[in-house]
Amino acid sequence: MLFSDYFPVWNQLTSFQQQKISNALISRQVEKGTLIHNGSMDCTGLLLIKSGQLRAYILSEEGREITIYRLFERDLCLFSASCIMRSIQFELMIKAEKDTEFFMIPAEIYKQVMEESAPVANYTNEVMATRFSEVMWLIEQIMWKSFDKRLAAFLLEESAIEQTTQLKLTHEIIANHLGTHREVVTRMLRYFQSEDMVKLSRGAIEITDKTHLELLLVHSTGSR
Amino acid sequence: MLFSDYFPVWNQLTSFQQQKISNALISRQVEKGTLIHNGSMDCTGLLLIKSGQLRAYILSEEGREITIYRLFERDLCLFSASCIMRSIQFELMIKAEKDTEFFMIPAEIYKQVMEESAPVANYTNEVMATRFSEVMWLIEQIMWKSFDKRLAAFLLEESAIEQTTQLKLTHEIIANHLGTHREVVTRMLRYFQSEDMVKLSRGAIEITDKTHLELLLVHSTGSR
Numbered sequence: 001m002l003f004s005d006y007f008p009v010w011n012q013l014t015s016f017q018q019q020k021i022s023n024a025l026i027s028r029q030v031e032k033g034t035l036i037h038n039g040s041m042d043c044t045g046l047l048l049i050k051s052g053q054l055r056a057y058i059l060s061e062e063g064r065e066i067t068i069y070r071l072f073e074r075d076l077c078l079f080s081a082s083c084i085m086r087s088i089q090f091e092l093m094i095k096a097e098k099d100t101e102f103f104m105i106p107a108e109i110y111k112q113v114m115e116e117s118a119p120v121a122n123y124t125n126e127v128m129a130t131r132f133s134e135v136m137w138l139i140e141q142i143m144w145k146s147f148d149k150r151l152a153a154f155l156l157e158e159s160a161i162e163q164t165t166q167l168k169l170t171h172e173i174i175a176n177h178l179g180t181h182r183e184v185v186t187r188m189l190r191y192f193q194s195e196d197m198v199k200l201s202r203g204a205i206e207i208t209d210k211t212h213l214e215l216l217l218v219h220s221t222g223s224r
Numbered sequence: 225m226l227f228s229d230y231f232p233v234w235n236q237l238t239s240f241q242q243q244k245i246s247n248a249l250i251s252r253q254v255e256k257g258t259l260i261h262n263g264s265m266d267c268t269g270l271l272l273i274k275s276g277q278l279r280a281y282i283l284s285e286e287g288r289e290i291t292i293y294r295l296f297e298r299d300l301c302l303f304s305a306s307c308i309m310r311s312i313q314f315e316l317m318i319k320a321e322k323d324t325e326f327f328m329i330p331a332e333i334y335k336q337v338m339e340e341s342a343p344v345a346n347y348t349n350e351v352m353a354t355r356f357s358e359v360m361w362l363i364e365q366i367m368w369k370s371f372d373k374r375l376a377a378f379l380l381e382e383s384a385i386e387q388t389t390q391l392k393l394t395h396e397i398i399a400n401h402l403g404t405h406r407e408v409v410t411r412m413l414r415y416f417q418s419e420d421m422v423k424l425s426r427g428a429i430e431i432t433d434k435t436h437l438e439l440l441l442v443h444s445t446g447s448r
Contacts, residue, residue, distance in 0.1 A: 060364070066363070066367055087353035115346060117342055118338075129311035132311075136292075138363065140282065142363070143288075
């Protein structure tokens, strides 16, 4: 599998630029759970995902987490190279949610190419706009959606990603995705169970009534 | 006042590109309260602010608002031309908070120049990264900060912008900035008043103890 197949504007680079990137390119494999990027403390480089799954999240001072977005095959991870733009002023953590293979372009090399190549700069713009849209979606969720909807949406999303109704997820992990406390997740899951939408067991959640969960999403109950 | 003085990469444009922008440039003046951009329904163009103040916010289905960021003199407003990037998939409203003068570059013209000019594309990237950082800051506020801190921060910010301790703000307006209900604002302001931090009167809030409000920001009380 070649980098050029994954990088959409490859053919718009000069051969010198192509060479420059090819020479600097690193292939890496990390295990599930690896912390790939730790806020502004490192400027790892841009990642182009070959296979696997990454999770971008932020941490509160007290160590609470909330998932900002996720990255899948063919996605470009920009903020692992936050030093390429001085205006990126936030601390994002990036962790492998599954065993993940990716190409890494060193930040300095990407920056040099981006500065002289309009196609690369415009492609980077589109990537950032995509993340921006995801973050705006998240704000809408946090602000206007009640927690039952957010939890239902998360379970359905997980089910779609994993292509199973048997989710191996602890309440703690869900709390870290949604930026809340474990107790809040447990309480709502028990309510879902009492309504026969899910079945709970140790370290796992089975979705037993997908339609009911989906209905929850469209119902317009009061938000906070 | 010339556009070229405000646009940082002007000197990196070809004279053809400079001409193209100059010919298309529109100077506009709007009154306080004017809705300049209404979600994806229009693609007004990029705005470069000469004087005044704009507010970018989102709306819930029920008509609730939350301020995403504000724009001041010399800021470039990108999302009023969201059609320049197909990955911008969110509905932002932009309204004048004060009488505002700005240059408008039609979206199509800007897009054409950006597609061929690496400096313009990279500048646009930096502008988007700046907004992105503001949005990430907002998420942190919403997620980890208790409402007393968010309200204190907002009052101090307003006071800094207006350079006065006499704020002409209704509780409704504050609620729309912070994405909450008027009652919540009123309750907290009354608490602030009982602690002698502010003095409330009809349509106005006087900051009487700035230091106390600032202390609130650094105090690490529990968040929600």
